[in-house]
Amino acid sequence: xxxxxxxxxxxxxxxxxxxxxxxxxxxxxxxxxxxxxxxxxxxxxxxxxxxxxxxxxxxxxxxxxxxxxxxxxxxxxxxxxxxxxxxxxxxxxxxxxxxxxxxxxxxxxxxxxxxxxxxxxxxxxxxxxxxxxxxxxxxxxxxxxxxxxxxxxxxxxxxxxxxxxxxxxxxxxxxxxxxxxxxxxxxxxxxxxxxxxxxxxxxxxxxxxxxxxxxxxxxxxxxxxxxxxxxxxxxxxxxxxxxxxxxxxxxxxxxxxxxxxxxxxxxxxxxxxxxxxxxxxxxxxxxxxxxxxxxxxxxxxxxxxxxxxxxxxxxxxxxxxxxxxxxxxxxxxxxxxxxxxxxxxxxxxxxxxxxxxxxxxxxxxxxxxxxxxxxxxxxxxxxxxxxxxxxxxxxxxxxxxxxxxxxxxxxxxxxxxxxxxxxxxxxxxxxxxxxxxxxxxxxxxxxxxxxxxxxxxxxxxxxxxxxxxxxxxxxxxxxxxxxxxxxxxxxxxxxxxxxxxxxxxxxxxxxxxx
Amino acid sequence: xxxxxxxxxxxxxxxxxxxxxxxxxxxxxxxxxxxxxxxxxxxxxxxxxxxxxxxxxxxxxxxxxxxxxxxxxxxxxxxxxxxxxxxxxxxxxxxxxxxxxxxxxxxxxxxxxxxxxxxxxxxxxxxxxxxxxxxxxxxxxxxxxxxxxxxxxxxxxxxxxxxxxxxxxxxxxxxxxxxxxxxxxxxxxxxxxxxxxxxxxxxxxxxxxxxxxxxxxxxxxxxxxxxxxxxxxxxxxxxxxxxxxxxxxxxxxxx
Ligand code: SF4
Numbered sequence: 001x002x003x004x005x006x007x008x009x010x011x012x013x014x015x016x017x018x019x020x021x022x023x024x025x026x027x028x029x030x031x032x033x034x035x036x037x038x039x040x041x042x043x044x045x046x047x048x049x050x051x052x053x054x055x056x057x058x059x060x061x062x063x064x065x066x067x068x069x070x071x072x073x074x075x076x077x078x079x080x081x082x083x084x085x086x087x088x089x090x091x092x093x094x095x096x097x098x099x100x101x102x103x104x105x106x107x108x109x110x111x112x113x114x115x116x117x118x119x120x121x122x123x124x125x126x127x128x129x130x131x132x133x134x135x136x137x138x139x140x141x142x143x144x145x146x147x148x149x150x151x152x153x154x155x156x157x158x159x160x161x162x163x164x165x166x167x168x169x170x171x172x173x174x175x176x177x178x179x180x181x182x183x184x185x186x187x188x189x190x191x192x193x194x195x196x197x198x199x200x201x202x203x204x205x206x207x208x209x210x211x212x213x214x215x216x217x218x219x220x221x222x223x224x225x226x227x228x229x230x231x232x233x234x235x236x237x238x239x240x241x242x243x244x245x246x247x248x249x250x251x252x253x254x255x256x257x258x259x260x261x262x263x264x265x266x267x268x269x270x271x272x273x274x275x276x277x278x279x280x281x282x283x284x285x286x287x288x289x290x291x292x293x294x295x296x297x298x299x300x301x302x303x304x305x306x307x308x309x310x311x312x313x314x315x316x317x318x319x320x321x322x323x324x325x326x327x328x329x330x331x332x333x334x335x336x337x338x339x340x341x342x343x344x345x346x347x348x349x350x351x352x353x354x355x356x357x358x359x360x361x362x363x364x365x366x367x368x369x370x371x372x373x374x375x376x377x378x379x380x381x382x383x384x385x386x387x388x389x390x391x392x393x394x395x396x397x398x399x400x401x402x403x404x405x406x407x408x409x410x411x412x413x414x415x416x417x418x419x420x421x422x423x424x425x426x427x428x429x430x431x432x433x434x435x436x437x438x439x440x441x442x443x444x445x446x447x448x449x450x451x452x453x454x455x456x457x458x459x460x461x462x463x464x465x466x467x468x469x470x471x472x473x474x475x476x477x478x479x480x481x482x483x484x485x486x487x488x489x490x491x492x493x494x495x496x497x498x499x500x501x502x503x504x505x506x507x508x509x510x511x512x513x514x
Numbered sequence: 515x516x517x518x519x520x521x522x523x524x525x526x527x528x529x530x531x532x533x534x535x536x537x538x539x540x541x542x543x544x545x546x547x548x549x550x551x552x553x554x555x556x557x558x559x560x561x562x563x564x565x566x567x568x569x570x571x572x573x574x575x576x577x578x579x580x581x582x583x584x585x586x587x588x589x590x591x592x593x594x595x596x597x598x599x600x601x602x603x604x605x606x607x608x609x610x611x612x613x614x615x616x617x618x619x620x621x622x623x624x625x626x627x628x629x630x631x632x633x634x635x636x637x638x639x640x641x642x643x644x645x646x647x648x649x650x651x652x653x654x655x656x657x658x659x660x661x662x663x664x665x666x667x668x669x670x671x672x673x674x675x676x677x678x679x680x681x682x683x684x685x686x687x688x689x690x691x692x693x694x695x696x697x698x699x700x701x702x703x704x705x706x707x708x709x710x711x712x713x714x715x716x717x718x719x720x721x722x723x724x725x726x727x728x729x730x731x732x733x734x735x736x737x738x739x740x741x742x743x744x745x746x747x748x749x750x751x752x753x754x755x756x757x758x759x760x761x762x763x764x765x766x767x768x769x
Contacts, residue, residue: 027700028699028700028701028702028703031700031702031703032702035702035703035706041706341688341689341691341707342700342703342707345703345706345707346703346706382564383695383696383699383700384700384703385693385696386656386689386691386692386693386696386697386704386707387562387656387693387694387696388656388660388688388689388693389656389657389659389660389661390656390660390687390688390689392660393660403601406561406562406564406602408564409562409563409564410561410564410565410566411564412564413563413564413565421563422565422568425560425563425565425568426568428559428560428568429557429560429565429568429569429571429572432523432554432555432557432572433554433571433572433575434554435551435552435553435554435575438523438554438555442526442527445527445528457739459740464698465698467697467698467701467702467704468697468698468701470701470705471701471705471708471709471736471737471740472708472733472736472737472739472740473735473736473739473740474732474736475528475732475735475736477527477528478528478529478530478531480530481526481527481530482521482525482526482530482533482534483521483526483549483551485530485534486537486549491534494534494538495537495538495541495547498537498538498539498541498542499541499542501542502541502542502543502544502545503544505542505543505544505643506544
């Protein structure tokens with residue numbers, strides 16, 4: 001027994017998540033290579049521009065779009081405020097309807113549960129619907145190591161899987177590939193594919209379809225994610241475009257769904273809001289082609305064995321942060337990626353996580369932490385933004401990503417102890433907090449004129465400013481600051497003349513001309 | 515109206531002409547311009563880089579300098595500094611300040627305006643008597659556009675300038691890539707963004723690219739100067755401050 005000493009200890013923090021939530025390089029290091037990938041920049045630029053326009057068209061046509069966003073935000077905030085009770089309600093409803101619910105603390109546990117469930121069916125193949133949660137926990141790699149072959153059935157996801165590659169976009173995982181590359185991947189990796197396959201998109205899709213049909217017809221187990229889980233009824237929902245999801249969710253005997261705990265929604269009616277917000281924000285369509293919903297097990301119809309795995313993997317840790325928890329409201333529409341100027345240039349791989357783009361920059365550090373080691377790559381993510389705010393405007397649930405980035409930067413500097421940067425910031429604030437020192441520093445800056453070239457510009461600056469001066473000239477400081485001009489005779493005279501002119505004009509000008 | 519002028523640390527030190535133009539313009543419109551002499555910096559760079567304890571004295575100083583009730587409005591020729599005063603000072607005060615600071619911050623925040631907001635919304639003028647016979651394109655800057663929602667106020671002001679040839683900037687609303695320390699920490703990504711912005715600017719064949727924020731202009735202008743594009747940058751205040759009697763002497767930019 002310990003003695004109470006007056007200061008209660010901080011409650012133990014929920015553990016961070018495991019899996020594909022940390023890159024091996026910092027963002028600037030990873031972006032360095034990606035920025036030189038012309039194919040990537042070209043594809044990304046074109047694709048994000050197209051989808052931005054489509055999205056603006058279909059969101060602009062709804063008179064109540066802003067109110068829908070408010071509703072989405074309110075429902076999600078309410079959900080996070082009472083997440084435990086909603087999850088228990090979901091568990092109860094799914095169980096009542098013949099499903100089995102499992103709770104997974106982290107990726108390791110979730111992977112083990114899925115593997116065990118698949119083994120129990122005696123099958124060594126599973127078909128998969130595109131799912132962020134299973135990518136996050138690295139399920140495919142885990143299954144392969146356990147001798148089970150996962151087959152991705154979403155076209156882009158299939159391309160990524162066949163090429164042994166990593167997705168670079170939440171919604172368009174193979175956005176970094178072109179048709180010729182895809183053709184080659186298919187020729188190399190799809191058994192029995194027509195050797196004369198050309199690069200016409202319809203032909204490529206047909207080749208993938210022929211390959212996948214066979215899997216759909218023979219696989220006995222499917223693994224899916226979920227876009228929404230309804231606490232009130234126990235209903236799960238998956239929205240998709242290709243119909244592969246519908247196949248996976250209906251044909252096999254056993255269905256295993258891995259759902260992040262933040263995907264729960266209180267009421268069935270809440271879908272009314274989200275099924276409008278999601279497709280319009282994500283693909284720029286009024287409706288997505290396929291919406292599949294199922295509730296437990298229906299005898300004689302669809303999978304007869306249904307398992308729901310509720311995945312924490314760092315979400316409780318994020319929920320504990322009063323500011324950061326807003327990131328859990330994300331519905332993974334990818335609108336913020338498509339409007340992000342940083343993502344558009346650096347691409348998804350630079351973020352090193354399953355979750356790229358603006359939402360990745362705030363979600364990843366919260367799920368997996370950003371101080372696992374010195375120079376943790378995740379600690380560079382909150383800085384991978386110019387804070388331009390385009391993500392906040394685009395987000396269908398109004399997540400204030402720029403403010404969260406600033407908050408995470410603050411958490412990072414608080415954690416980092418004494419750094420050169422912190423000392424510089426302290427020194428700068430010390431000078432600027434004292435007007436006299438500030439004025440003296442300005443005088444010193446104007447002495448900096450001597451470093452300017454003959455045209456008054458500086459073209460080379462030392463580190464850490466060399467990255468700046470690699471592509472920008474800097475004007476040498478002026479002779480005189482504004483305040484010393486204002487205090488000078490010339491300043492006083494100029495201001496007096498302007499005031500006189502003002503008085504004259506005010507007297508002359510009729511009101512309506514103003 | 516008695517208007518408190520906040521020069522911003524960048525404007526005061528590196529771009530005094532911008533602040534002069536702002537001061538002269540407001541005086542010419544018949545207003546009483548006051549410059550609290552002990553003002554320094556709003557602390558934006560600190561907060562945006564992740565430092566919230568260090569700028570407490572800056573936030574306090576700002577509130578003290580401009581809190582005086584004889585000052586009816588506070589103006590600054592920088593959208594991002596207004597953004598800092600409106601959105602960040604209360605975060606800092608809430609977390610690391612005392613009750614007095616929180617009150618002071620709230621008072622000043624309510625009367626702080628970016629230049630185009632002050633002119634159009636508060637003073638009700640769009641025609642300020644400016645004359646600028648050059649081709650101009652306007653970059654709206656992210657903080658003015660999305661944080662302050664100044665909308666087309668700067669364009670309204672520019673359209674009313676005599677003899678101006680105002681041309682639209684393609685993809686105007688996309689970020690120029692500055693972002694404060696972002697341009698240093700992620701210099702390469704920032705440069706990639708800047709290149710696209712410069713391509714759009716050059717395409718307009720404008721003599722001048724204008725904006726309401728010296729920091730973004732420093733970045734864009736630095737890039738344009740490096741590639742000798744023939745377009746130079748000029749703050750909105752300098753265009754509005756140019757008149758027939760005292761026209762802005764536009765030097766041709768290097769090509
Ligand atoms: S943060 Fe918002 S915009 Fe980005 S993916 Fe999530 S819901 Fe969509």
